[in-house]
Amino acid sequence: MPELPEVETVARGVDKHVRGDRIVHAWFSNLPQPFKTPPSQQAKGLAGRAILAVHRTGKHIVFELGALGKESGRSATSTKKGAEPAGQWIVHLGMTGRLLVSVPDSPVAPHTHARLELASGRELRFVDPRRFGRLEFRELGGGEAFTAPGAEPLTIGAGEFAALFRRRHLPIKAALLNQGILSGVGNIYADESLFQAGIRPRRRTDRLTIAELDRLHTALRQVLNQAIRLGGSSVSDYVDADGARGFFQLEHCVYQRTGEPCRRCGTPVRRIELAGRGTHYCPKCQR
DNA sequence: CATTTCACCTGGTGGC
DNA sequence: TGCCACCAGGTGAAAT
Numbered sequence: 001m002p003e004l005p006e007v008e009t010v011a012r013g014v015d016k017h018v019r020g021d022r023i024v025h026a027w028f029s030n031l032p033q034p035f036k037t038p039p040s041q042q043a044k045g046l047a048g049r050a051i052l053a054v055h056r057t058g059k060h061i062v063f064e065l066g067a068l069g070k071e072s073g074r075s076a077t078s079t080k081k082g083a084e085p086a087g088q089w090i091v092h093l094g095m096t097g098r099l100l101v102s103v104p105d106s107p108v109a110p111h112t113h114a115r116l117e118l119a120s121g122r123e124l125r126f127v128d129p130r131r132f133g134r135l136e137f138r139e140l141g142g143g144e145a146f147t148a149p150g151a152e153p154l155t156i157g158a159g160e161f162a163a164l165f166r167r168r169h170l171p172i173k174a175a176l177l178n179q180g181i182l183s184g185v186g187n188i189y190a191d192e193s194l195f196q197a198g199i200r201p202r203r204r205t206d207r208l209t210i211a212e213l214d215r216l217h218t219a220l221r222q223v224l225n226q227a228i229r230l231g232g233s234s235v236s237d238y239v240d241a242d243g244a245r246g247f248f249q250l251e252h253c254v255y256q257r258t259g260e261p262c263r264r265c266g267t268p269v270r271r272i273e274l275a276g277r278g279t280h281y282c283p284k285c286q287r
Numbered sequence: 288c289a290t291t292t293c294a295c296c297t298g299g300t301g302g303c
Numbered sequence: 304t305g306c307c308a309c310c311a312g313g314t315g316a317a318a319t
Contacts, residue, residue: 002312033296059313095312096297111297130296132313170290178290179314186312235312236299256311276292278310 002059002093004153004184005227005248006238010099011061013241014124015054017101022050022119023065029113033131034094037138045087045137046116052085058148058183061099063089087139090146094132100125101241150183153220162213165205172208172216173201174275185220188233191255191280193220200286201272201279226251254280 002010026046028039035042050066064085091099104123108115114126114135126135138144151164164181165172175181176190185193194201196219199212208216232238232246235256239245253263258271262282272279 006312092314093312094296094314097312128296129298130311130313132296134314168289174290177313188312233312238312275290277313 002095002097002238003186003189003233004056004059004224005189006232006240006246007059007061007093007184008056008228009232009240009246010093011054011056014061014099014101017122017241018051018118018120018124019053020051021122023047023116024119025117027115027117028135031113031131034097034113034126034128034133034135036090036134036136042089042114042135042137045139046089049087051118052083057146058150058152058179059092059186060146060148061091061093062146063091065089085140085145087137088146090134090136090138091126092134092136094128094130094134096130096237097126097128097133098237098239099241100127100239100243148183149180150178151181153182153184153224156182156217158214158217161217162210165208165213168205170205171202171274172199172205173277173279175205176220177275177277184224187277187279188235188252188255189220189223189227192253193223195254195281195286196223198286201274201281254282256280 023046026043028043030039048068052064052066054061054063065087066083067086102123102125104117104121109127111129112125112127116124118124138146151160165175168175173190173194176185193216197212197215199216227233227248230247231240233248234245235249254269257269258280259268262269262285265282265284267282267284269280270283
């Protein structure tokens with residue numbers, strides 16, 4: 001489910017509900033799959049922490065956590081401004097992960113792998129049927145704060161953007177999906193931005209002109225920003241922190257529209273396989 | 288090295 | 304109704 005716009009939507013929603021709250025108790029399933037840090041270690045690490053803020057980096061949701069101990073840190077510690085995060089909880093949603101803010105007595109969905117009980121009485125739940133998601137806890141002694149490996153698509157400039165692709169020899173779609181180059185772009189927004197830019201997914205990055213890379217830079221940011229405004233794409237089961245669906249799927253021009261007429265020229269949308277992923281494009285509008 | 292393929296999982300859909 | 308093939312928002316390890 002989750003690419004940059006969906007992850008951004010979830011992170012904003014979670015932040016709104018849990019910023020300033022405190023984790024009273026954390027429960028984790030004991031399956032091997034969705035844990036980058038062993039569940040027992042996460043449970044111990046999270047209990048008692050204040051949640052300072054929640055934000056997105058690439059496709060990761062990062063919880064900035066306060067220092068442990070000092071019950072109800074109201075007195076002495078409250079005066080120091082901008083407390084440094086002492087730990088981080090990092091959530092990657094994989095394909096089917098959901099992060100939901102619930103009331104504690106609401107029914108627990110199948111495939112719930114984490115439940116964080118909060119001081120406010122709310123409960124934060126991580127649900128992930130396919131278990132491609134990842135949960136990680138980091139103690140921040142000195143450094144080691146999480147950073148996404150690739151460039152942020154929404155803030156990168158046109159020149160830097162073009163430079164990312166200059167001397168590579170892979171299809172542009174494969175490059176867009178590579179998180180080490182750009183972080184946050186996935187299958188939907190790769191296809192949609194290439195359509196907006198009029199570029200075929202198989203074109204090799206080192207054969208694209210500066211003008212084409214400029215178009216792609218503009219198209220990508222435009223597509224991502226509009227998707228964020230619409231709360232992301234709910235293709236099958238994606239929902240935000242409140243369980244609400246997004247609406248950008250109604251704006252898709254090519255993604256999962258195989259055989260349907262191109263919204264611009266009417267030519268049937270074509271589907272190929274590229275980099276192991278279903279890839280959709282208009283053979284007339286994209287060259 | 289850089290690039291490509293495949294395994295990791297569950298569930299929904301559509302054909303027969 | 305059941306069975307089966309195929310598809311799905313991602314990514315790291317293995318192969319080329």
